[in-house]
Amino acid sequence: MTRALPNVLTITRVELLRFLRDRGNLFFVLILPLALIVFIGLQFGGAGGYEVGVVAPDDDPAAAELIDRLDASDSLTVVALADEEGLTSQVSRGVLSAGLVLPEDYAAALAAAEPIRIGYLGRPDPGSRSLRTVVEAAVADQSAASEAAHLATTAVGRPAAELIPVAEQVRADLPQVTVVTDTVGRDEVMAEFAALGQFDLGASGQLFLFVFLTSLAGSGALIRTRQYGVAARMLSTPTRLPVLLAGLAGGRFAIAAFQAVYIVAVTAVAFGVDWGDPLTTTLLILIYSILSAAAGMVLGSLFRNDSQATGAGIGIGLVFAALGGSMMALEFFPEGMRRVAMLTPHGWANTAMAEIVRRDGTITDVAIELGVLAAMAVGLLVLATWLLRRAITR
Amino acid sequence: MDALLRCEGLERSFGRVQAVAGVSLAVAEGETYGLLGPNGAGKTTSISMIAGLLEPDAGQVVILGDRMTPRATAAKRHVGLVPQDLAIYPDLTARENLAFFARLYGLERARRDRRIDEVLEVIGLSERAGDRASTYSGGMKRRLNIGIGLLHAPRLLILDEPTVGVDPQSRNAILESVENLASVGMAVLYTTHYMEEAERLCDRIGIIDQGTLIAEGTRRELVATIAEQDLVRLKVVGDAAGAADACQALPGVGSADAEDDTVVCLLDEAASHLPALLEAVAATGASVAGVEVKEPDLEDVFLHLTGHALRD
Numbered sequence A: 001m002t003r004a005l006p007n008v009l010t011i012t013r014v015e016l017l018r019f020l021r022d023r024g025n026l027f028f029v030l031i032l033p034l035a036l037i038v039f040i041g042l043q044f045g046g047a048g049g050y051e052v053g054v055v056a057p058d059d060d061p062a063a064a065e066l067i068d069r070l071d072a073s074d075s076l077t078v079v080a081l082a083d084e085e086g087l088t089s090q091v092s093r094g095v096l097s098a099g100l101v102l103p104e105d106y107a108a109a110l111a112a113a114e115p116i117r118i119g120y121l122g123r124p125d126p127g128s129r130s131l132r133t134v135v136e137a138a139v140a141d142q143s144a145a146s147e148a149a150h151l152a153t154t155a156v157g158r159p160a161a162e163l164i165p166v167a168e169q170v171r172a173d174l175p176q177v178t179v180v181t182d183t184v185g186r187d188e189v190m191a192e193f194a195a196l197g198q199f200d201l202g203a204s205g206q207l208f209l210f211v212f213l214t215s216l217a218g219s220g221a222l223i224r225t226r227q228y229g230v231a232a233r234m235l236s237t238p239t240r241l242p243v244l245l246a247g248l249a250g251g252r253f254a255i256a257a258f259q260a261v262y263i264v265a266v267t268a269v270a271f272g273v274d275w276g277d278p279l280t281t282t283l284l285i286l287i288y289s290i291l292s293a294a295a296g297m298v299l300g301s302l303f304r305n306d307s308q309a310t311g312a313g314i315g316i317g318l319v320f321a322a323l324g325g326s327m328m329a330l331e332f333f334p335e336g337m338r339r340v341a342m343l344t345p346h347g348w349a350n351t352a353m354a355e356i357v358r359r360d361g362t363i364t365d366v367a368i369e370l371g372v373l374a375a376m377a378v379g380l381l382v383l384a385t386w387l388l389r390r391a392i393t394r
Numbered sequence B: 001m002d003a004l005l006r007c008e009g010l011e012r013s014f015g016r017v018q019a020v021a022g023v024s025l026a027v028a029e030g031e032t033y034g035l036l037g038p039n040g041a042g043k044t045t046s047i048s049m050i051a052g053l054l055e056p057d058a059g060q061v062v063i064l065g066d067r068m069t070p071r072a073t074a075a076k077r078h079v080g081l082v083p084q085d086l087a088i089y090p091d092l093t094a095r096e097n098l099a100f101f102a103r104l105y106g107l108e109r110a111r112r113d114r115r116i117d118e119v120l121e122v123i124g125l126s127e128r129a130g131d132r133a134s135t136y137s138g139g140m141k142r143r144l145n146i147g148i149g150l151l152h153a154p155r156l157l158i159l160d161e162p163t164v165g166v167d168p169q170s171r172n173a174i175l176e177s178v179e180n181l182a183s184v185g186m187a188v189l190y191t192t193h194y195m196e197e198a199e200r201l202c203d204r205i206g207i208i209d210q211g212t213l214i215a216e217g218t219r220r221e222l223v224a225t226i227a228e229q230d231l232v233r234l235k236v237v238g239d240a241a242g243a244a245d246a247c248q249a250l251p252g253v254g255s256a257d258a259e260d261d262t263v264v265c266l267l268d269e270a271a272s273h274l275p276a277l278l279e280a281v282a283a284t285g286a287s288v289a290g291v292e293v294k295e296p297d298l299e300d301v302f303l304h305l306t307g308h309a310l311r312d
Ligand SMILES: Nc1ncnc2c1ncn2[C@@H]1O[C@H](COP(=O)(O)OP(=O)(O)OP(=O)(O)O)[C@@H](O)[C@H]1O
Pocket: A394, B014, B017, B018, B019, B020, B037, B038, B039, B040, B041, B042, B043, B044, B045, B046, B084, B161, B193
């Protein structure tokens, strides 16, 4: 067994070399992740015109009128939303710049001069604060009209001279329409996301998406190594089967790790993405890369046709990423979906990363997530080794 | 004979198919041994056991004193295997393919670089060494496939039907390089179902059919087993009958008859008797206008032994 380790590394090296050689990979591995991170970051950062979401009662003339007023502003576009939950989710992700929640019977309350509270959901950035001023101005405009109407009804048949004290009386009696600028009880999440850099959220989600996806989609290479006959030929050299299996597994791991290191390094340097505690993040990525590599090996051993394996790999990779919170933050998942998320490695990895980046978590804080991921990795690796051994010696 | 490779009683089945049902053979240092048999005879299965890719159900393989098994690493160092089907990375260049396998054989840097250059020279791919194998012609790929087996200068080179599906020109180049390797002392185990290749290359030939080695020996020995004699037809200008009588008088000539202007002789070994025959004819005053020698060949031997043809 004297040549065991060098031969493992030789096989690992050549598998990585072949991966980097394949021009088809370059776009998916090098360009697409960054493009998506930038795309998500731009949405999150809310550059350009503002989109304001409004949750308003149906068939309410006053609400409709307020929406028209807001819409009239050049820099604003109003998007109608059905419920507050969706609004919160979209504002916190930066899909919308701000949100407005109008009470039920808004028109009636306005007419009856009852006190009205309008919920304003903002993002804690300067753009959002100026946006609130615009919204408040529109609301004030509308309530001023209501004031005038009241004054008019009180004033009917009186001489103008008497009207000044009446007007002051009406003004005092009428309750102000207050714009409540809180974040409707979701300060915690909001604050967390507020503390994130523009590209941070996209980067960690895409990291887990792409490391897994690349590993699965690349599993076709493992099938080709068998089809080319080189796997069997390696066994005619002083290379034993366990060494061959370790070398091929090493190749899969090197590819996953390459994808991870690439995304972390480029986003940290180019976009200043904060990856949290280096040791904890390294450990998380290491375990996750092993897990992804093993999942790719399972796929590459089960299938006999490389394009089938690649197709299945892309499908599984994208579905898992969506379910596991790599496309939308887990915080905005409904309860049931959040439980489903935890069936995917992505769910655990994203949860751990949220802790590491948003709450400055270290190893002890994410020990459970790391443990679960490590267990998944070991399980998949055992399965993958058994399947690959069977596929090679068949 | 000091055997480099010795295998005894090799057997191997796949499910109900008995691919190899008892193969024993030995290859001496520097010898070229041909394993000749039709499709499905069990050549590749035998080779796979000899090269340690396949565990035999029974029997054993010993190479230079080392037992060959799938887990043996010492024995594998003595052997270079050239598989029947291409076994190269098409997405790597010839040089990269060679370097990869050279590393697996544990060749140190300096020796590796030197051997790669030497092998590229031998397989005639020096010019294209930096191109990906996927851009090579079929013959070039086959040559690279062979080159990988030569890297560590093995004591025994095993070639499994290296010329199948190759154009005549490339085939000739491959046969020539095998002859060259044999001439510098490398032992070669060569499987084929082409009789001419076995005859041209091999010192000894084993005939395999339905998993069993049914005959073994030099070409001459094999042909002798069916006790056929060579047939020599001499086209004569002059007195054919007189020439025939002169031939008949020579030792080793079984019969010599005149048919029109042709003398037909049956004799033990045409190659060694031909000069004497020609002299005898010339001595009668006639001259020889044409010679045709028809030796019984391995096809005839195979037909004789199995009752069916080598190729169908
Ligand atoms: N892996 C396998 N699984 C099942 N059957 C096999 C396997 N390998 C070989 N066989 C069977 O064993 C027999 C011998 O096959 P083998 O490949 O050794 O023949 P061969 O002499 O090399 O033929 P060819 O000249 O066509 O290469 C055949 O009947 C073949 O179908």
